[in-house]
Amino acid sequence: MIAAAAVLGVLALALAWPAPVALSGASWTARSPATALALWQGIALGGGLAMIGSLLAFGAAPAGSLAGAATSLLPSFWTGPIPAAFGVVQLASLTLAVGLAVHLALNLVSTAVRAERARRRQHRLVDLLGDPLPGSPGTRVLSHPVPVAYCVPGIRTATVLTDGLVDLLDDDELRAVLAHERAHLDQFHHLVLLAFRAWHAALPWFPIANRAEGAVALLTEMLADDRARAVVGAEPLATALVRVGTAGEPGAYADAGGVHPDPRMLERRLARLDPGTTPLPRWARAACWTAAIATAVTPIVVLASILV
């Protein structure tokens, strides 16, 4: 039991600090965003399970197994006294594990509920205010000068453009934008983003959660860019990005809440559209996928081994 707790503890520490720092600093992620996204998910899932699991294993050690600890501790909640084998440290560790699990789950639920509410409101307004775009079902155009394109994911989806954007872009660029948004919707990027946003909301003081959320958001943009590039080619996508990213200067965004296009994200998305950028070799991608799966599965295997 103590050995299992130690293994999980070391894994939790590795996934809480060095692994995400290395991944967020790596430059290869722009070459194979899907692979990098798999690694991020492995780190988040494996890290969370390892952290909770190590606390559980340590706290349950006096009973010899997780099930044993549950059967000896749970009845004494109501009838007391707590078995003497469990000291304050073990009980604190178990409480922390349960508290952390509940905290993470509640944050996931509340983040999902708030996102769903915001999406309903979006649909309500877009249905009334947007005009359909001929030849592009599910797309609405709002009458507003700031060039903006976005999509509303979920069970019911919508792609929304402003006529500022339609005026700014030529036909190929517009098709690139539509293909990009379509990719977000088809590939369910909102689910991955939701999980990482909930993780960040649950651990706001944890710098890695913030960094992970930013990295994952950028990777989903790159995946959507890849689809747009496959549909219309790199050139219209790049010019669309530059036009939308710079059209706001200096005044167009002024009335829209004091925001500007994010230059850092744009730069990284543009740089990888260069034809010299090639995906990682097949063996490297396979190795990363294996590592991602192993990272998520290891804590489960360790916990299963001490279950009974």
Add this chain to the structure above:
Amino acid sequence: MAGLGELERSVMEALWASDVALTANDVRDRVALRSEPGRAPATTTVLTVLSRLERKGFVARARDTRPHHYHALLSRAEHTAELMHEVLAASSDRDAALARFVGTVTDGEAQTLRRLLDDLVRR
């Protein structure tokens, strides 16, 4: 009820196009003018749509007259400006709900970024 969304749009168009508050009958007549023959809604349907729109906060009614007079709470442009503000402004709820083609940063973040870039250039 596939047409309900379309009907809400038509009713709002009628209210937005009018300078004065309208009764449900006025609204029905104006919607009927733009509908295909035989597809014009009944006044009861229009009343249902109007109360839905009232609940959603798009429409207000004056209750001191009979029949009630309805008017749009905000103009179309005002609603659109409000929607854009929500889409562009930094808010974690918004971020979780939508995905934008080009993301935005706030003034403060943009200044921080520029300072970081300046520092890098000077080094």
